Amino acid sequence: MFHKICAKKTDECSMLPETTKKLRKPKPWKHPHPITVEQLKQTREEFWDTAPHYGGQREIWDALQAAAEAELSLAQTIVDSAGIIVSSADMTVCYDERGAKYELPKYVLSEPTNLVRDS
Template sequence: MGSCFGVIRQRSRLSSRNAPSNGNKRGGRNEPLKKDKPKWKSDYPMTEGQLRSKRDEFWDTAPAFDGRKEIWDALKAAAVAIECNDHQLAQAIVDGASITLPHGSLMECYDELGNRYQLPAYCLSPPVNLVSECNDHNASENAEPQEKKEKEFQLKVRLSTGKDLRLSVTMADSIRQLKKQLQIQEDIDTAHQRWFFSGKLLTDKTRLQDTKIQKDFVIQVIVSQPIVTS
């Protein structure tokens, strides 16, 4: 980790020397990166491993939507530096990538072309109800009862084949679990299912509670046909 940050720090210093001054950046007002980290609370007690998985899922999917990949890479490096309390390195990375911060926060920023980037709070700081990994036993005791308390409801699913059906689910269920349930019910292999809600692809690790879905909404499932070779 130390050697990795050493390379990032060296590259950022070299980039910042050639970067335009703040007054020349697009996007209007540009504030220096604030040291204060956002405070937030998870919907359920979260372990460090769960937080890491949530962050990995965001960084894997974010570049696929808007913005430039090199800016997303710079934002990720800056977020890691912030997590390690290296504010100076984070600022150097932001300056080197010509990123503008209207409010001094990575939660809303712009590149030199005017593209907007938004980082969720969980990428910049842990939740206030983070559970230590060494307390894993207590974490399971705290988290599992909450999931068991979740009430089941009928989720409406619309297949690309034109068929509508309902699955018995809870808000704590992951898309991976729902894919397996659909496989059992409709004999559709999980590898041939792609779940979408509000136009966004839902990854296997996503839980229904993360999608903000209401109980009367519909999830779209694209069913791909397996390739048959002769």
């Protein structure tokens, strides 16, 4: 289901996915190579450090990071409070109220099935 989002000053409108999607955990996934907890942490930090440079608002990126790192119920509250439009229930595709698209890789949302834990 879609709804119309219009810019307040220009009356430009775009069709965006309905905002009422309930968040869910991403489906299990496998990294191309076994990855350690430390490598996953570093990859996530690199993504969050560079993500705002690809467009969108810094505040939305910050909210998405907070939601990605939170439990599902808190994540839902964060995206709802920030006005984030969740297109994919696993948060891999989201939009802000201006229509900017935010794509999140699975590795920032969950751990791979082949994660190597320190023994």
